[in-house]
Amino acid sequence: MNRIVRKISNTLGVSGPTRKDSVIEGRSDFLIDPLIFAQKVNIGLGENGGETRGLFCLGPVHRLCSIIEDEEGEITERAYHPLFCEMLKLFDIRSENRFSAVCWREVSRWIKYEETVETESNRWSKPHITLLTLQCLLQLRNSIRSGAELMLDVNVDKFSVLAEKIVENWSKMASLSRAEMKACKDILMAPKYQLVGSKYGCGREGKAK
Known part of the structure; x- marks a missing residue:
């Protein structure tokens, strides 16, 4: 999957300077690195x-x-507007699940304030104020300036339709093959686990993990 991410990200900023290498061993593109700032x-x-x-x-x-x-x-x-946002992280669950090789797990949510999942106890942290650093905003601005396409006001009624539109957009940007498009869609459509109490529950399988 990292190869596909690099292929898509390499289409951004073709005329600009070369992006820095990843600081994480085994990766070659800093856009794959997580953004964590204090x-x-x-x-x-x-x-x-x-x-x-x-x-x-x-x-x-x-x-x-x-x-x-x-x-x-x-x-x-x-x-307040009834708006709920969450951040999902992709996990490899081949050793613990026979239905899917990967899944998305909820790691943060925003209901007026931010809450993050405490990995040791599998529970929500105390609500806190989300703060952005200037470095994060500059990186976002540079990514948009370099040619990243934003899909705003997409009129869909199913997540599967949205996933298809996202993959089609990536395919136009990076000339993805059919196999790569299928891999991207399979990743987007992987099961999603939300933290309920102290356990992760998946609506597709109807049980907690």
């Missing part, structure tokens, strides 16, 4: 230990919540 958050109490006016009269936690809620000094209930 970000520090410093929260102050203001002058005189929090005796100033406005937001500084609150403690650090309440002050941060007030900024997020866009309210000064008073946190009120607001209506």
Whole structure:
């Protein structure tokens, strides 16, 4: 699969400079590397230990919540759009599953705040604020500038149809063969496991792993 990823990514930025090699052994393209960055958050109490006016009269936690809620000094209930986002990671499960060689496992989700799966205990972490670094944004901008196609406002009612459109788009960009297109679609259509409680459950098989 890495070979197909490199083939697709090599079509981006043909006229630009050569991309750096991967820092991970066994890989040759840095676009395959995971993006993991640390970000520090410093929260102050203001002058005189929090005796100033406005937001500084609150403690650090309440002050941060007030900024997020866009309210000064008073946190009120607001209506949020019913949007749910999740991040899935591809795992090799040939040794533990006879139905599929690979599967997608939920590793993060965003319901107003971010939650990540703690690998040791298989449970959700405490909700926290998602922060982006400048390096991540610059890498995203460079990828879009180099020719990456964005599929916006795709009108589909099934994920299988969306997977077909994604593979067709990749095929136009990188001239994929039929075998490579089938491999890409099989990967996209692999079973998806969501964390429920402390176990991973898959709707296709109807049981937890």
